[in-house]
Amino acid sequence: xxxxxxxxxxxxxxxxxxxxxxxxxxxxxxxxxxxxxxxxxxxxxxxxxxxxxxxxxxxxxxxxxxxxxxxxxxxxxxxxxxxxxxxxxxxxxxxxxxxxxxxxxxxxxxxxxxxxxxxxxxxxxxxxxxxxxxxxxxxxxxxxxxxxxxxxxxxxxxxxxxxxxxxxxxxxxxxxxxxxxxxxxxxxxxxxxxxxxxxxxxxxxxxxxxxxxxxxxxxxxxxxxxxxxxxxxxxxxxxxxxxxxxxxxxxxxxxxxxxxxxxxxxxxxxxxxxxxxxxxxxxxxxxxxxxxxxxxxxxxxxxxxxxxxxxxxxxxxxxxxxxxxxxxxxxxxxxxxxxxxxxxxxxxxxxxxxxxxxxxxxxxxxxxxxxxxxx
Amino acid sequence: xxxxxxxxxxxxxxxxxxxxxxxxxxxxxxxxxxxxxxxxxxxxxxxxxxxxxxxxxxxxxxxxxxxxxxxxxxxxxxxxxxxxxxxxxxxxxxxxxxxxxxxxxxxxxxxxxxxxxxxxxxxxxxxxxxxxxxxxxxxxxxxxxxxxxxxxxxxxxxxxxxxxxxxxxxxxxxxxxxxxxxxxxxxxxxxxxxxxxxxxxxxxxxxxxxxxxxxxxxxxxxxxxxxxxxxxxxxxxxxxxxxxxxxxxxxxxxxxxxxxxxxxxxxxxxxxxxxxxxxxxxxxxxxxxxxxxxxxxxxxxxxxxxxxxxxxxxxxxxxxxxxxxxxxxxxxxxxxxxxxxxxxxxxxxxxxxxxxxxxxxxxxxxxxxxxxxxxxxxxxxxxxxxxxxxxxxxxxxxxxxxxxxxxxx
Ligand SMILES: Cc1cc2nc3c(=O)[nH]c(=O)nc-3n(C[C@H](O)[C@H](O)[C@H](O)COP(=O)(O)OP(=O)(O)OC[C@H]3O[C@@H](n4cnc5c(N)ncnc54)[C@H](O)[C@@H]3O)c2cc1C
Ligand SMILES: Cc1cc2nc3c(=O)[nH]c(=O)nc-3n(C[C@H](O)[C@H](O)[C@H](O)COP(=O)(O)OP(=O)(O)OC[C@H]3O[C@@H](n4cnc5c(N)ncnc54)[C@H](O)[C@@H]3O)c2cc1C
Numbered sequence: 001x002x003x004x005x006x007x008x009x010x011x012x013x014x015x016x017x018x019x020x021x022x023x024x025x026x027x028x029x030x031x032x033x034x035x036x037x038x039x040x041x042x043x044x045x046x047x048x049x050x051x052x053x054x055x056x057x058x059x060x061x062x063x064x065x066x067x068x069x070x071x072x073x074x075x076x077x078x079x080x081x082x083x084x085x086x087x088x089x090x091x092x093x094x095x096x097x098x099x100x101x102x103x104x105x106x107x108x109x110x111x112x113x114x115x116x117x118x119x120x121x122x123x124x125x126x127x128x129x130x131x132x133x134x135x136x137x138x139x140x141x142x143x144x145x146x147x148x149x150x151x152x153x154x155x156x157x158x159x160x161x162x163x164x165x166x167x168x169x170x171x172x173x174x175x176x177x178x179x180x181x182x183x184x185x186x187x188x189x190x191x192x193x194x195x196x197x198x199x200x201x202x203x204x205x206x207x208x209x210x211x212x213x214x215x216x217x218x219x220x221x222x223x224x225x226x227x228x229x230x231x232x233x234x235x236x237x238x239x240x241x242x243x244x245x246x247x248x249x250x251x252x253x254x255x256x257x258x259x260x261x262x263x264x265x266x267x268x269x270x271x272x273x274x275x276x277x278x279x280x281x282x283x284x285x286x287x288x289x290x291x292x293x294x295x296x297x298x299x300x301x302x303x304x305x306x307x308x309x310x311x312x313x314x315x316x317x318x319x320x321x322x323x324x325x326x327x328x329x330x331x332x333x334x335x336x337x338x339x340x341x342x343x344x345x346x347x348x349x350x351x352x353x354x355x356x357x358x359x360x361x362x363x364x365x366x367x368x369x370x371x372x373x374x375x
Numbered sequence: 376x377x378x379x380x381x382x383x384x385x386x387x388x389x390x391x392x393x394x395x396x397x398x399x400x401x402x403x404x405x406x407x408x409x410x411x412x413x414x415x416x417x418x419x420x421x422x423x424x425x426x427x428x429x430x431x432x433x434x435x436x437x438x439x440x441x442x443x444x445x446x447x448x449x450x451x452x453x454x455x456x457x458x459x460x461x462x463x464x465x466x467x468x469x470x471x472x473x474x475x476x477x478x479x480x481x482x483x484x485x486x487x488x489x490x491x492x493x494x495x496x497x498x499x500x501x502x503x504x505x506x507x508x509x510x511x512x513x514x515x516x517x518x519x520x521x522x523x524x525x526x527x528x529x530x531x532x533x534x535x536x537x538x539x540x541x542x543x544x545x546x547x548x549x550x551x552x553x554x555x556x557x558x559x560x561x562x563x564x565x566x567x568x569x570x571x572x573x574x575x576x577x578x579x580x581x582x583x584x585x586x587x588x589x590x591x592x593x594x595x596x597x598x599x600x601x602x603x604x605x606x607x608x609x610x611x612x613x614x615x616x617x618x619x620x621x622x623x624x625x626x627x628x629x630x631x632x633x634x635x636x637x638x639x640x641x642x643x644x645x646x647x648x649x650x651x652x653x654x655x656x657x658x659x660x661x662x663x664x665x666x667x668x669x670x671x672x673x674x675x676x677x678x679x680x681x682x683x684x685x686x687x688x689x690x691x692x693x694x695x696x697x698x699x700x701x702x703x704x705x706x707x708x709x710x711x712x713x714x715x716x717x718x719x720x721x722x723x724x725x726x727x728x729x730x731x732x733x734x735x736x737x738x739x740x741x742x743x744x745x746x747x748x749x750x751x752x753x754x755x756x757x758x759x760x761x762x763x764x765x766x767x768x769x770x771x772x773x774x775x776x777x778x779x780x781x782x783x784x
Contacts, residue, residue, distance in 0.1 A: 001450075001681045001682050002377050002378075002379070003376060003675070003678040003679055004376065004683075069376060253763050253765070257764075264766075264769070265765075267759075267766055268765070268769065270755075270768065273756060273760070274752070274755045274759065276759055277699075277756075277758040277759045277762075278755070280763060281696045281699055281758070284672070285668070285672030285673070285676070288672045288676040288679060288693075289668060289671055289672050291678075291679065292675045294376065295377070310667065310671050310672075313664060313665070313668045314672055317668075362665075363660060365664050366640075366660040366664050369637075369640055370640060373637060373641060374644070
């Protein structure tokens with residue numbers, strides 16, 4: 001039994017943690033949020049210089065050729081810091097989609113640039129306030145051009161590359177393809193979108209005859225490709241959620257020790273103690289599920305989908321709970337703009353909605369379990 | 376990251392499997408073996424199996440050979456338990472004795488006591504129980520009132536214990552009593568081992584809500600014990616009890632009941648809501664997902680603990696969450712299983728219920744599981760205080776002499 005990260009992976013984690021503790025305290029997240037910067041450029045530059053963007057990209061395409069486990073430890077630290085950087089969009093989503101499904105030529109064109117941080121990439125699926133489904137993807141691709149609107153697209157303002165879910169004609173899942181769109185090649189306009197977490201910039205991308213190319217060598221496979229990309233991202237986001245939960249729990253714990261009410265530390269009241277114990281329990285369940293997700297992702301295991309779903313469900317539950325109860329533990333001060341509690345509150349919900357809400361993943365999970373049970 | 380055994384672990388596992396194949400029946404082949412017809416037969420079968428294990432070095436695997444143990448590692452022990460769980464073998468009745476009482480005797484008993492008791496307990500020749508809880512002290516076990524008074528070289532004990540699992544068939548027990556009511560409660564306690572067959576010990580079974588009677592009230596009327604039966608110093612009983620309770624936390628573990636999500640999915644495919652299979656219902660699907668994620672979380676938390684053990688490290692505090700999650704999940708899942716059976720959910724009769732009343736049994740049993748070995752609330756206090764470093768609860772009786780502290784009836 002070796003259900004743990006290696007010493008090298010733990011060292012990498014420590015290194016990222018130190019860097020972020022130093023260069024990306026909550027004041028940086030606050031600055032990006034208040035000034036509506038697209039992202040913290042100096043933090044991003046540092047991550048790129050450490051080579052982290054190339055971690056899981058194969059060496060032949062300019063990366064380090066390490067595996068998913070290394071990405072997982074990086075993710076946990078990005079989550080702990082609630083880092084305002086486009087790492088997830090560029091790496092978990094755009095680079096992973098290309099690595100998994102791109103043709104050799106597509107990989108050669110884009111992966112080295114993503115690995116070196118020369119460009120930022122993203123994935124554009126959502127078209128408003130309804131869940132995406134093969135039946136309602138309205139952005140159309142025909143004759144090498146796409147038309148339509150995607151919103152919200154995280155990091156869509158900073159990105160030069162988007163992998164866009166499009167309708168290429170046909171029916172059911174076969175109607176969906178993923179398209180590679182060079183956002184600098186014309187036919188694309190961007191408009192900021194106001195969201196619950198301005199520390200991560202979101203935009204509306206409008207395409208008007210924008211040049212596009214199908215990811216991979218044939219159309220109609222977008223929905224299943226998307227499902228696999230989301231499985232991987234769900235595991236990586238789960239590590240961000242574990243890191244975030246740990247940070248929110250620490251904040252709540254520290255405040256509960258420092259704040260007095262009725263002549264006692266509020267941390268001496270069981271209503272607070274049990275709340276914090278529950279945060280800890282949820283965090284451990286999330287972490288253990290995420291570990292299995294990491295293992296399945298790294299090995300491309302048969303249970304990847306179930307493991308990803310479980311990681312996502314447990315991770316979302318833990319982080320949202322911890323972020324909510326962290327504010328509650330802080331009382332009135334936790335509800336102020338001045339307090340840092342808000343950053344976890346916003347980020348927790350943002351992460352729980354990125355790559356699909358927990359209720360969608362529960363459905364995906366139970367559909368698999370049901371099929372297994374019937375077999 | 377992998378679930379593979381090391382070469383040594385694999386070799387040990389193969390050895391264990393070969394031995395179990397020779398000496399026991401795998402569960403899937405054991406459907407026709409009748410359960411023991413009564414308590415006496417159950418005990419006889421349990422003792423025979425324990426002796427066999429002891430002879431082969433599979434009883435108390437981590438204990439030194441000179442004490443009758445297997446001289447193995449913690450991970451050996453885990454591997455053996457994993458493998459044994461696939462076989463239909465008698466279980467359970469030695470868990471408290473070997474998991475808690477004998478380790479206490481080994482830490483605190485005289486050489487004579489150790490020589491006398493350890494080996495017979497390992498072989499299952501003698502069974503032990505833990506006499507701590509009282510009507511006035513369960514969570515707050517240090518609030519107990521059973522008293523021991525010095526009389527020459529003996530102690531004379533009067534009072535009552537309660538919830539003592541297995542007292543009705545045990546040979547010996549470890550007993551926590553008050554030897555000094557004039558000092559604060561934790562300071563006036565002392566631990567002894569006692570002979571459960573002494574006529575001054577009266578055991579009265581308590582019928583549980585489940586209908587079974589696995590625990591008891593135990594009364595002591597002028598029970599005389601020798602000073603040499605003392606475990607630890609006079610007044611050090613709390614310190615000694617902590618050894619026992621530490622072992623309890625290691626022993627109480629992963630049970631999640633008989634019905635889990637896979638059984639629930641089968642049931643939901645075979646019962647309807649509004650004329651549709653229940654499994655099509657969103658409320659049912661969401662609950663299945665939630666419990667599956669909890670079960671996986673517990674399983675992989677255990678794997679993290681095992682990994683630490685396998686590397687020879689001390690497991691982290693994450694192992695303390697298991698019972699908090701498992702007991703409540705067992706109760707909720709049992710309750711929901713009955714809901715799916717609708718009006719038929721009340722049926723407990725194994726002959727009628729294709730699920731053998733599993734949900735009902737589980738729901739009833741879980742009510743006790745949430746209390747035994749530390750209640751949900753006490754376990755949350757432990758996580759908050761020991762893991763997160765929050766302040767201890769205020770204890771109004773902490774510094775008062777026991778006989779002046781506030782008490783209920
Ligand atoms: C939107 C808003 C509007 C407000 N408007 C007004 C107003 O108009 N006028 C006014 O005077 N005040 C106002 N307040 C203040 C409000 O009444 C206090 O914030 C509230 O009473 C909590 O006090 P606190 O913020 O000091 O938190 P604390 O009292 O420090 O509480 C911190 C945490 O400890 C917990 N806690 C504290 N004591 C105990 C205990 N004994 N047992 C268990 N848990 C405990 C709390 O539940 C909380 O989770 C407002 C607050 C808000 C958020
Ligand atoms: C099946 C079963 C087998 C058992 N076997 C044994 C045995 O073999 N030997 C033995 O010695 N004992 C045994 N017990 C006893 C068990 O250890 C106690 O029942 C348990 O510790 C709770 O104590 P209590 O029943 O006195 O409840 P109480 O301690 O009176 O608790 C009542 C309620 O108050 C809550 N409470 C108490 N203190 C606090 C606090 N500080 N903060 C918040 N809430 C609190 C509890 O959580 C509970 O909800 C067994 C119990 C069961 C159910």
